[in-house]
Amino acid sequence: MKTIQDVNLQGKKVLVRVDFNVPFDKQGNISDDTRIQEALPTINKLIKDGASVILMAHLGRPKKGGFEPEFTLKPVAEYLSKLINQEVVFTQSLLGEEVSNLCKNLKAGQVMLLENIRFYKEETKGDVEFAKQLAALGDAYVNDAFGAAHREHASTATIAQFFPQDKYFGLLMAREVENLNKLMNNHEKPFTAVIGGSKISSKIGILESLLNIVDNLVIGGGMRYTFYKALGHSIGDSLCEDDKIDVAKSLMQKAKEQGVKLYLPEDSIIADDFSENANIKYVDTMDIPEKWQGMDIGEKSVKTYCDVVLSSKTILWNGPMGVFEMKKFAAGTNAIAKAVAEATDKGAFSAIGGGDSVDAIKGSGYSDRVSYISTGGGAMLEFLEGKVLPGIKAIE
Numbered sequence: 001m002k003t004i005q006d007v008n009l010q011g012k013k014v015l016v017r018v019d020f021n022v023p024f025d026k027q028g029n030i031s032d033d034t035r036i037q038e039a040l041p042t043i044n045k046l047i048k049d050g051a052s053v054i055l056m057a058h059l060g061r062p063k064k065g066g067f068e069p070e071f072t073l074k075p076v077a078e079y080l081s082k083l084i085n086q087e088v089v090f091t092q093s094l095l096g097e098e099v100s101n102l103c104k105n106l107k108a109g110q111v112m113l114l115e116n117i118r119f120y121k122e123e124t125k126g127d128v129e130f131a132k133q134l135a136a137l138g139d140a141y142v143n144d145a146f147g148a149a150h151r152e153h154a155s156t157a158t159i160a161q162f163f164p165q166d167k168y169f170g171l172l173m174a175r176e177v178e179n180l181n182k183l184m185n186n187h188e189k190p191f192t193a194v195i196g197g198s199k200i201s202s203k204i205g206i207l208e209s210l211l212n213i214v215d216n217l218v219i220g221g222g223m224r225y226t227f228y229k230a231l232g233h234s235i236g237d238s239l240c241e242d243d244k245i246d247v248a249k250s251l252m253q254k255a256k257e258q259g260v261k262l263y264l265p266e267d268s269i270i271a272d273d274f275s276e277n278a279n280i281k282y283v284d285t286m287d288i289p290e291k292w293q294g295m296d297i298g299e300k301s302v303k304t305y306c307d308v309v310l311s312s313k314t315i316l317w318n319g320p321m322g323v324f325e326m327k328k329f330a331a332g333t334n335a336i337a338k339a340v341a342e343a344t345d346k347g348a349f350s351a352i353g354g355g356d357s358v359d360a361i362k363g364s365g366y367s368d369r370v371s372y373i374s375t376g377g378g379a380m381l382e383f384l385e386g387k388v389l390p391g392i393k394a395i396e
């Protein structure tokens with residue numbers, strides 16, 4: 001792996017693809033700056049080397065092709081400028097004479113951010129001509145956008161071909177790949193995967209892949225009700241994907257064949273409405289009464305799951321155990337967060353990924369006590385499914 005750690009890019013104009021796709025609150029302030037913070041080691045290393053840094057990033061999903069005020073990266077440039085204590089040159093456009101002149105005139109240690117790269121439709125198409133024009137702005141290319149590494153876009157993958165000698169992994173990207181490789185190929189046993197979240201359909205790939213490597217597969221979240229139904233239970237109004245019942249059956253069968261212990265909670269917190277104001281009940285069975293729906297794992301499941309986690313040497317967690325956004329249904333998720341932290345304290349290697357799961361571990365207050373939190377939701381899942389990520393392949 002060629003990372004910027006191993007080189008000094010002094011005097012070079014370095015194009016760096018970062019993941020600045022941050023959320024904003026209603027007042028237009030950045031509500032979670034994790035992604036910007038995570039890019040700082042790479043940016044600071046390049047500044048220290050005496051490189052000129054040209055940052056490329058996207059924000060949201062602009063559709064029109066062209067400028068859309070709600071997706072401008074300008075506030076991110078201002079925010080970054082405060083974090084690194086220096087001006088961040090911001091460009092309204094990406095291409096054209098003005099931008100190339102700005103790039104040419106960038107001094108050693110200066111930082112520039114290009115406007116939302118997805119204002120150009122060519123970006124998501126992975127357009128070669130567009131990538132070539134971007135490439136002309138710099139002497140070297142660094143990819144540090146793990147969160148976008150599963151996309152074969154112009155700035156995440158296509159562009160790399162124009163830097164056959166001068167393409168590198170950024171520090172964040174390198175850390176992600178290292179940790180995920182460790183998880184997949186070089187882990188201590190017992191290995192427990194805790195998989196939850198809403199939809200089984202979005203997790204089939206990872207569940208199948210994990211069955212080949214883990215010792216314990218712990219199932220939580222809304223998707224467990226598809227498993228319940230596959231086992232012949234009535235699940236009331238709980239989340240269910242009827243067209244995935246066969247998938248659930250085959251996953252259970254495969255677990256048996258592979259000798260993987262599959263855990264499904266036997267008890268649930270249920271509600272008569274998908275709302276914080278709903279009536280709530282505890283049921284100690286896989287059968288959910290009509291008009292009620294499962295919202296969280298129950299206390300027995302919590303105990304079983306925490307015991308499994310605490311006796312593991314390697315833990316992967318993706319997907320909340322319940323509807324954790326509503327306080328009343330966050331207990332299961334918070335208990336798992338605590339158990340993962342305690343297992344880590346005892347020496348286990350723990351990895352957490354997925355947009356909602358990362359929110360959950362942060363909300364629980366245990367995020368400082370886990371080994372590794374992935375910045376890539378979709379990218380991490382695809383990596384763990386065994387797929388080759390275009391953003392990684394382009395640099396390797």
Ligand code: ADP
Pocket residue numbers: 196197198199202220221222223239294295296318319320321322323324325353354355356357358377
């Ligand atoms: P991640 O982003 O970590 O990969 P997912 O997107 O797969 O996680 O799932 C997160 C969502 O799953 C959350 O919004 C949560 O409310 C929802 N969820 C968890 N348990 C249930 C449940 N029992 N019923 C409905 N939704 C659930």
Ligand code: MG
Pocket residue numbers: 354355356
């Ligand atoms: Mg999610």
